[in-house]
Amino acid sequence: MKNKLLTFVFCILQFSQASAQDLSYNSQSYDDEFSAFESEFASKKTDEIYDPLEKMNRKIFSFNEFVDINLTRPVAKTYHDYVPNFIRKSLKNFTTNLSSPICAFNSFAQGKFDNGLATSSSFLINSTIGVFGLFDIASSKKIYYEKEDFGQTLGHYGVNTGPYLILPVLGPSNLRDLAGFATDLTIDPLAFNYLELGGSTESIDNNIKLSNSLIYNLNYRENLLDPIDDIRKDSFDVYATFRSVYNQQRQSKIQK
Amino acid sequence: MKKALLLAVFLLFANGFSSHDAFAEQKNYTEQSRKFVDDLGKRIIGIAADKKISEATRKTKIINEVDKVIDSDWLARFVLGKNYKNASDQQKSRFLTLYRQFMINTYGPKFKNYNGREFNVLSVNEQNGFYIAKCEFIPHDSDKSISVDFRVKEREGKLFVLDFVAEGVSLIETQRSEFNSTISQKGMDKFMDDLQVRVEELKK
Numbered sequence: 115m116k117n118k119l120l121t122f123v124f125c126i127l128q129f130s131q132a133s134a135q136d137l138s139y140n141s142q143s144y145d146d147e148f149s150a151f152e153s154e155f156a157s158k159k160t161d162e163i164y165d166p167l168e169k170m171n172r173k174i175f176s177f178n179e180f181v182d183i184n185l186t187r188p189v190a191k192t193y194h195d196y197v198p199n200f201i202r203k204s205l206k207n208f209t210t211n212l213s214s215p216i217c218a219f220n221s222f223a224q225g226k227f228d229n230g231l232a233t234s235s236s237f238l239i240n241s242t243i244g245v246f247g248l249f250d251i252a253s254s255k256k257i258y259y260e261k262e263d264f265g266q267t268l269g270h271y272g273v274n275t276g277p278y279l280i281l282p283v284l285g286p287s288n289l290r291d292l293a294g295f296a297t298d299l300t301i302d303p304l305a306f307n308y309l310e311l312g313g314s315t316e317s318i319d320n321n322i323k324l325s326n327s328l329i330y331n332l333n334y335r336e337n338l339l340d341p342i343d344d345i346r347k348d349s350f351d352v353y354a355t356f357r358s359v360y361n362q363q364r365q366s367k368i369q370k
Numbered sequence: 371m372k373k374a375l376l377l378a379v380f381l382l383f384a385n386g387f388s389s390h391d392a393f394a395e396q397k398n399y400t401e402q403s404r405k406f407v408d409d410l411g412k413r414i415i416g417i418a419a420d421k422k423i424s425e426a427t428r429k430t431k432i433i434n435e436v437d438k439v440i441d442s443d444w445l446a447r448f449v450l451g452k453n454y455k456n457a458s459d460q461q462k463s464r465f466l467t468l469y470r471q472f473m474i475n476t477y478g479p480k481f482k483n484y485n486g487r488e489f490n491v492l493s494v495n496e497q498n499g500f501y502i503a504k505c506e507f508i509p510h511d512s513d514k515s516i517s518v519d520f521r522v523k524e525r526e527g528k529l530f531v532l533d534f535v536a537e538g539v540s541l542i543e544t545q546r547s548e549f550n551s552t553i554s555q556k557g558m559d560k561f562m563d564d565l566q567v568r569v570e571e572l573k574k
Contacts, residue, residue: 148447151498151532163547258514348476350564354551358544366538 211247265294
């Protein structure tokens, strides 16, 4: 009887100890899982964006917002509402196709051979069967590629972002991506080089490139009509939201 | 003595079984997370594509779905970042209430745009105690899929969504950055006053 009682007490003690551990585990595990996520988050370094020029950036951002709200967005919205979808799609295909050689170059430069080959195949197919890129035949054959630029190539080889920048009219960037952007423009024979604006190199060739660049950017802005409207409507600090989204997207593309 | 020995052997085996159970449980939660996210995605697509219901009903249904699966207390704590530690108990409590309302009323209705053709869970991986479900969403107007990830956590046998990452952009990372920037400029109380005004507008 004594033994049975002892065993019973022992079991009760074991059970109560386990329950006490469970209770302390619940509040502790909540903190532990939180700390684990905080550490993982801190290691990604997206929380602290290097923005030493924030004051100046915010001023340029306000200017860009003014230009976008009063000029770029209305033009993009009119384009979306009044130009038939098949024309918009063809123009988007055409300008995207022209930008693919530089994308292939950057894919190969990063050792992403699959993406480089997919981009090259897409360019060849769409430029020929797709009538100068007006039709995206490659996508219909399930040939997809990720867009790559020289900023991503620099990031791939470990170049840090440098300070976050807002470029007049062009929008969010950073020192690394700005250098990448300038390099892409310089080495891409099909791109309009903004660095030549105002120079004496105006020619038919340059006008075609400028038109191509304007259409490309118009399509780009049209695609972002809803997401940008949502950010403006929902965000308590539009500048901080754009900054975070830009950095996350760039980091995600570089890690792909 | 014999009984004590038997009890010791019993406890030893019980311990062995429980660690085996823990492994099986983890595997089980990976599978459960897959099903949980797959069901959730398909339910939302189903509601978003349901032409028989009104816009208002669709919004309410999606808000209910989102409210059921998020752990708003955890999210609120994360998005406040360093400000959570500095906040008073009263501020924390006020923020937790406001944040839940803000989340479900702001982001719930946005899912109504997810009336795509297909939603598939591609993989689920355990990472630091979370389950990361990598999914693809195929819209009606394109064959190219959109990458959508869910961060899922099991707590007391129930699964919760802790983050939603679309094309590399995390919802809670973006909110954390935005909220911290706002709090550093306006202060915690002014930020919460603005949040309250926003929530009241959203509920109208």
